[in-house]
Amino acid sequence: MSTDDRIVIKNLVKGFHTRHGFTTVIDGMDLTIADGEFVALVGPSGCGKSTVLNMLSGLDTDFTGTAEIRSRAPGVHFSYVFQEPRLLPWKTVRQNVEFALKATGVDRSQWADRVLPVLRRVGLAGFENHYPHQISGGMQQRTALARAFVLDAPVMLMDEPFSGLDEFTARSLRQLLLELRSQEESKAFVFVTHNVFEAAVLSDRVVLMSNRPSTIRRVVEVEVPLPRSYDDPRLFDVSRELTHEIISSMVSTDDGGLVVGEEHARLAGPQAAR
Numbered sequence: 683m684s685t686d687d688r689i690v691i692k693n694l695v696k697g698f699h700t701r702h703g704f705t706t707v708i709d710g711m712d713l714t715i716a717d718g719e720f721v722a723l724v725g726p727s728g729c730g731k732s733t734v735l736n737m738l739s740g741l742d743t744d745f746t747g748t749a750e751i752r753s754r755a756p757g758v759h760f761s762y763v764f765q766e767p768r769l770l771p772w773k774t775v776r777q778n779v780e781f782a783l784k785a786t787g788v789d790r791s792q793w794a795d796r797v798l799p800v801l802r803r804v805g806l807a808g809f810e811n812h813y814p815h816q817i818s819g820g821m822q823q824r825t826a827l828a829r830a831f832v833l834d835a836p837v838m839l840m841d842e843p844f845s846g847l848d849e850f851t852a853r854s855l856r857q858l859l860l861e862l863r864s865q866e867e868s869k870a871f872v873f874v875t876h877n878v879f880e881a882a883v884l885s886d887r888v889v890l891m892s893n894r895p896s897t898i899r900r901v902v903e904v905e906v907p908l909p910r911s912y913d914d915p916r917l918f919d920v921s922r923e924l925t926h927e928i929i930s931s932m933v934s935t936d937d938g939g940l941v942v943g944e945e946h947a948r949l950a951g952p953q954a955a956r
């Protein structure tokens with residue numbers, strides 16, 4: 683750990699109390715992320731990726747160990763992008779982005795100077811006065827990106843932001859995120875995904891989490907400089923390496939399939955008899 687670390691996760695253990703008792707979700711995690719770094723968290727469904735973001739953001743404080751975003755200046759420490767754009771349907775694109783400034787106490791006199799450039803950066807110039815239902819899902823997610831980037835926070839937390847989009851739209855948004863990122867050299871990104879190629883394309887480092895109770899299974903550096911081309915064979919190599927690692931953690935089923943541990947437990951349980 684160094685003083686340059688923006689995000690510090692140390693000896694992190696997290697579980698939930700459920701009807702069946704206490705279930706450990708994260709069983710010891712250590713990770714530090716510096717300013718300017720883009721890190722993807724990849725892992726099977728239910729391994730605790732969203733929970734890690736919730737703990738970093740302070741939404742969830744019930745854990746042992748450290749999960750923190752370090753602040754060095756007053757103001758907003760992070761912004762969040764989710765799988766669903768979560769726009770206010772009665773507000774226009776512009777008003778949705780302004781709302782983030784309003785909610786964080788930015789004076790109204792600054793709104794136009796901050797909102798209009800960010801809408802241009804995400805490719806929404808000309809759509810400022812459209813309502814969410816008048817634009818496509820991809821454009822709604824561009825609005826969500828604008829709302830997150832307008833805050834100028836040192837950290838961006840992204841929870842599967844492109845998983846709900848068709849592949850072509852997702853691809854154009856990944857390209858956009860690479861561009862936005864290259865314009866913000868000091869921002870740290872934590873990007874949750876289960877898409878290994880997406881993780882390879884976007885990240886400096888890919889952190890592969892194991893099944894629940896999860897730990898970090900592997901960290902892969904993506905040594906491909908920006909700007910990146912989708913067709914760069916080195917990205918395919920990283921993606922293949924990640925896929926092999928994930929497949930080696932899977933188990934075979936009687937019918938010749940492959941499943942991750944948790945699903946296997948479910949298949950082998952009482953449900954399987956039905």
Ligand SMILES: Nc1ncnc2c1ncn2[C@@H]1O[C@H](COP(=O)(O)OP(=O)(O)O)[C@@H](O)[C@H]1O
Nearest residue numbers: 698699700707726727728729730731732733734
């Ligand atoms: N509020 C909660 N109460 C009980 N269990 C929870 C709660 N939130 C999440 N979990 C459990 O914790 C595990 C991790 O959830 P989550 O972080 O959403 O996984 P991921 O984002 O990797 O798919 C899941 O098995 C989920 O069922």
Ligand SMILES: [Mg+2]
Nearest residue numbers: 731732733841
């Ligand atoms: Mg999740």
